[in-house]
Amino acid sequence: MFEVKNLTKIYDDGTVALRDISFEVADGEFLVIIGLSGSGKSTLLRCINRLIDPTEGQIIWDGVDVTAAEPTQLREIRRQIGMIFQHFNLVRRSNVITNVLAGRLGYVNPWSSLLHSFPAQDREMAMQALKRVGIVEQAHKRADELSGGQQQRVGMARALMQQPRMILADEPVASLDPVLAHSILGHLEQLNQEEKITVLCSLHYLDLVQRYATRVIGLRGGQIVYRGSREDIRRMTDEEFKEIYGEEAVRVSVGPQEGGAA
Amino acid sequence: MATRTTQQKSRPSLVSPPVAGVASLVLPGLGQVLALQVQRGLLLLGSMVTSVGLFAWRVNLLASQEVGAIAKLTRAIDRQPGFAVSTLVALVAAWLWIAWDAYQQAQPGRQGGIGVFALVLVLFFALGWQISEINLYKAVTELADAWRPLSRVIWPWAAAVERDIETISASADILSPCDDAPPPPPPEEVPGEPYLVADPTCGDLATRDENLKEVLGTTLTLVGRGFAPNTETQIVWADPLGNEFRMRKEGGYITLQTDDQGAFEFEVTMPYRLIPPSSEGRQIHRIEARQVSAVGAPKPSVTLRNNIEKMVETIVLGMMATIFGIVFAIPVSFLAARNLMSGSPITMALYFVTRTILNIIRSIEPLIWAILAITVVGLGPFAGIIALTVHSIAALGKLYSEAIESIDPGPIEAIQATGATRLQTIMYAVVPQMIPPFVSFSIYRWDINVRMSTIIGLVGGGGIGFLLTQYIRLLDYRSAGIAVWFIAITVATLDYVSSDIRQRFV
Numbered sequence: 001m002f003e004v005k006n007l008t009k010i011y012d013d014g015t016v017a018l019r020d021i022s023f024e025v026a027d028g029e030f031l032v033i034i035g036l037s038g039s040g041k042s043t044l045l046r047c048i049n050r051l052i053d054p055t056e057g058q059i060i061w062d063g064v065d066v067t068a069a070e071p072t073q074l075r076e077i078r079r080q081i082g083m084i085f086q087h088f089n090l091v092r093r094s095n096v097i098t099n100v101l102a103g104r105l106g107y108v109n110p111w112s113s114l115l116h117s118f119p120a121q122d123r124e125m126a127m128q129a130l131k132r133v134g135i136v137e138q139a140h141k142r143a144d145e146l147s148g149g150q151q152q153r154v155g156m157a158r159a160l161m162q163q164p165r166m167i168l169a170d171e172p173v174a175s176l177d178p179v180l181a182h183s184i185l186g187h188l189e190q191l192n193q194e195e196k197i198t199v200l201c202s203l204h205y206l207d208l209v210q211r212y213a214t215r216v217i218g219l220r221g222g223q224i225v226y227r228g229s230r231e232d233i234r235r236m237t238d239e240e241f242k243e244i245y246g247e248e249a250v251r252v253s254v255g256p257q258e259g260g261a262a
Numbered sequence: 263m264a265t266r267t268t269q270q271k272s273r274p275s276l277v278s279p280p281v282a283g284v285a286s287l288v289l290p291g292l293g294q295v296l297a298l299q300v301q302r303g304l305l306l307l308g309s310m311v312t313s314v315g316l317f318a319w320r321v322n323l324l325a326s327q328e329v330g331a332i333a334k335l336t337r338a339i340d341r342q343p344g345f346a347v348s349t350l351v352a353l354v355a356a357w358l359w360i361a362w363d364a365y366q367q368a369q370p371g372r373q374g375g376i377g378v379f380a381l382v383l384v385l386f387f388a389l390g391w392q393i394s395e396i397n398l399y400k401a402v403t404e405l406a407d408a409w410r411p412l413s414r415v416i417w418p419w420a421a422a423v424e425r426d427i428e429t430i431s432a433s434a435d436i437l438s439p440c441d442d443a444p445p446p447p448p449p450e451e452v453p454g455e456p457y458l459v460a461d462p463t464c465g466d467l468a469t470r471d472e473n474l475k476e477v478l479g480t481t482l483t484l485v486g487r488g489f490a491p492n493t494e495t496q497i498v499w500a501d502p503l504g505n506e507f508r509m510r511k512e513g514g515y516i517t518l519q520t521d522d523q524g525a526f527e528f529e530v531t532m533p534y535r536l537i538p539p540s541s542e543g544r545q546i547h548r549i550e551a552r553q554v555s556a557v558g559a560p561k562p563s564v565t566l567r568n569n570i571e572k573m574v575e576t577i578v579l580g581m582m583a584t585i586f587g588i589v590f591a592i593p594v595s596f597l598a599a600r601n602l603m604s605g606s607p608i609t610m611a612l613y614f615v616t617r618t619i620l621n622i623i624r625s626i627e628p629l630i631w632a633i634l635a636i637t638v639v640g641l642g643p644f645a646g647i648i649a650l651t652v653h654s655i656a657a658l659g660k661l662y663s664e665a666i667e668s669i670d671p672g673p674i675e676a677i678q679a680t681g682a683t684r685l686q687t688i689m690y691a692v693v694p695q696m697i698p699p700f701v702s703f704s705i706y707r708w709d710i711n712v713r714m715s716t717i718i719g720l721v722g723g724g725g726i727g728f729l730l731t732q733y734i735r736l737l738d739y740r741s742a743g744i745a746v747w748f749i750a751i752t753v754a755t756l757d758y759v760s761s762d763i764r765q766r767f768v
């Protein structure tokens with residue numbers, strides 16, 4: 001059970017990124033956050049593991065107040081939350097296996113890890129993670145030699161190394177073509193269904209939302225303007241869509257599967 | 263497009279074209295200003311004032327003796343007709359063209375051409391040619407005279423080897439002046455040894471009379487035996503103080519050839535020597551016949567060994583300066599990185615102070631730092647190391663800090679999100695991004711430092727430059743040539759190696 005209560009984020013320059021956001025996520029949900037660029041999706045996701053410290057409000061996860069966590073406690077919380085990014089955020093000049101092993105940093109001895117020394121079972125686990133996302137043969141290439149889709153798989157493998165109970169995905173497919181988008185989201189869905197990992201994912205394309213989300217919230221100007229279940233989103237009307245995305249929004253059909261319904 | 267041009271020309275001229283032309287004839291640029299082409303007018307006015315001023319200055323320099331502008335100008339034309347006439351013509355042409363340009367500008371719908379500026383540029387070029395004393399004629403005609411030293415620099419390797427010298431010599435003592443006591447006896451002849459006898463064994467040195475006319479010294483007959491046959495032989499005079507000099511006759515050094523038996527007979531007059539007026543007593547001079555020949559296999563010369571020694575010193579100097587530079591530049595670069603220091607006003611102030619100091623240090627050339635360092639630690643490579651280190655810290659500090667500023671924050675947040683500690687985040691997200699630019703910049707700086715260390719010796723900062731200046735001042739062009747070759751080879755090698763390493767890292 002994951003709960004966000006009255007979350008507000010005001011940046012130093014006065015920009016209000018989030019205003020009084022409250023929602024709940026049950027374990028094992030695939031929650032999709034939709035909204036325009038600048039609507040606060042990225043800020044919201046980063047507040048959850050406190051890459052960005054919220055100005056006000058609380059985040060409660062299984063009774064633990066994330067917003068009040070001390071540094072050590074915060075690291076313990078963070079290591080249970082995998083995160084994948086629009087631009088993958090790999091260390092481009094390190095090789096793939098090092099990038100994946102970095103996912104274990106919250107678990108291993110902090111001192112020996114500085115010398116890039118990891119336990120053998122972690123290395124084995126890293127190969128398993130790469131096998132799972134289907135790029136095990138790229139393990140010893142430099143990260144920047146890989147294509148975009150492959151890099152996002154490395155990002156997923158890194159998140160898997162954390163043995164996460166929750167995954168935050170910040171527009172994970174916005175830099176990828178539609179086919180790759182379905183492949184990456186398919187992996188996420190698989191994790192969500194098979195291992196009951198809660199997924200919080202921000203997406204742009206309504207088609208993808210309709211295909212993968214079990215629940216949706218829509219942000220606009222830092223506020224929640226839409227809440228919907230899986231059924232709601234499948235029935236979503238153009239009016240509701242425009243309320244989130246503004247008057248000029250046009251539906252874009254993506255990919256071959258379940259095109260723009262409604 | 264044409265319509266847009268006319269639209270841009272929104273403000274019409276204040277005066278009619280002829281008035282503008284006349285205005286610019288009176289004061290260049292005035293017409294353009296009146297035509298509301300203010301910038302153009304001021305630019306042309308400034309150019310003309312500068313050109314006329316420079317021309318007046320150079321004419322005055324050429325004819326500083328003359329009084330009055332016309333006289334000066336005439337004299338200047340007389341001395342340097344090419345410069346004076348062409349610049350004068352160009353000045354007048356520019357003046358007229360500016361007036362014509364004003365006439366054009368004042369017409370409705372006209373846009374500025376750039377022809378007038380081209381003419382102004384030509385004018386500046388002509389003035390610059392004269393002011394910087396460019397003299398192609400001299401460069402060509404005097405090349406022939408410079409060819410001898412230049413050829414030695416270009417191919418200096420004759421000075422790189424030398425052979426042992428073997429000297430065969432014999433000497434005889436000469437008393438000056440003759441007195442009542444018996445003159446020094448002729449040396450004893452030992453069979454098989456070289457032997458020289460002078461007759462007489464006393465005499466007067468050459469002197470000058472009251473009219474400063476030379477009075478020749480006593481003529482001595484030299485007889486030599488037991489020298490190497492058919493070999494060039496030098497005659498050397500040594501005064502009682504032991505100062506030696508090769509004797510001359512009719513302007514040239516005396517060289518004679520021994521006969522088949524290794525003997526010779528020769529006449530010399532006693533040379534002119536400045537004897538201190540206070541000197542007293544008998545003066546025993548010495549005359550010596552000397553045969554010098556190279557023997558044995560060629561071996562590296564002292565010059566070559568000195569050059570190698572100093573080249574090694576140079577490379578080490580550059581290396582040490584780079585190492586010190588890196589060590590100090592890394593902490594400094596953190597202070598000079600905006601993204602790290604933007605946290606609070608205090609750190610921001612520190613950032614600006616650091617940046618300013620780095621900029622000042624960097625704008626002072628290493629040669630000047632070397633001169634300053636020499637005043638502290640004296641001549642030698644240490645001064646050079648200090649100079650290059652100081653400059654390297656500033657240069658690397660800036661480059662490093664820019665590398666830190668351009669770091670991608672994405673990986674940092676990704677590693678933070680895994681629950682990594684601060685140190686782990688630096689090790690896994692920051693360091694991998696920093697190493698390539700750091701290595702690249704450091705090697706580049708090493709390259710620069712070795713190149714600089716070759717010339718830092720010019721001011722006494724150690725290294726091969728020190729040797730090079732000495733050789734040039736001694737007019738020892740072959741040895742200087744070896745130094746130049748060494749520098750060229752080292753710099754070229756390093757250039758290749760450093761670019762190769764940098765390519766691998768970036």
